Amino acid sequence: MQVAAVIAYPASQAPEFKNQYTQRLGGSVNELRVIVRNFDEDASRSNMDRSEALSLFKNNPEPFVRAQGDRMEENILRFDNLQDQKIALERGGTLDGMITLALHYDQQLFDQTRENYKWAWTEEGLLFGALVFAMSLLGMILAASMLLGGRREVEA
16 A cells, blocks of 8 residues: 555646646747747748748858758747647646646656646645555555465365
8 A cells, every 4th residue: 555655646746747847838839939930020021931941041051050040940840849739738638638748748848847846736636646546556456366366275
């Protein structure tokens, strides 16, 4: 039972971690939106679309300009990925959101959230912790019964 409690205790923080990650995600999406929008507006003022502007960077003989083009392309890709993740996290409930976060997190945002995480007890967290506790306990009972079930002596 203690093992189940040890597993459930940090699991109870998963919903709050998702909330704090989602807040950072929203801020990053907003900042990248401004950068990408400004780039697109600058390209448009020069009678280019985004791909033409990026191509101009890539074909430039100056290494610094090519590097800036690569950086802009990374910003655009990250913006698209983070925006998709934000939509997915907002659509799902607590469990869906935690699965989405576990499968599709941004390493930089994850690390920043972990480094600055503030533990908090929420209703969602307590319910999730209780669910993990029950599942862990059930798993241990099933594993023990399987191990002990093979040790039955044959009655003569």
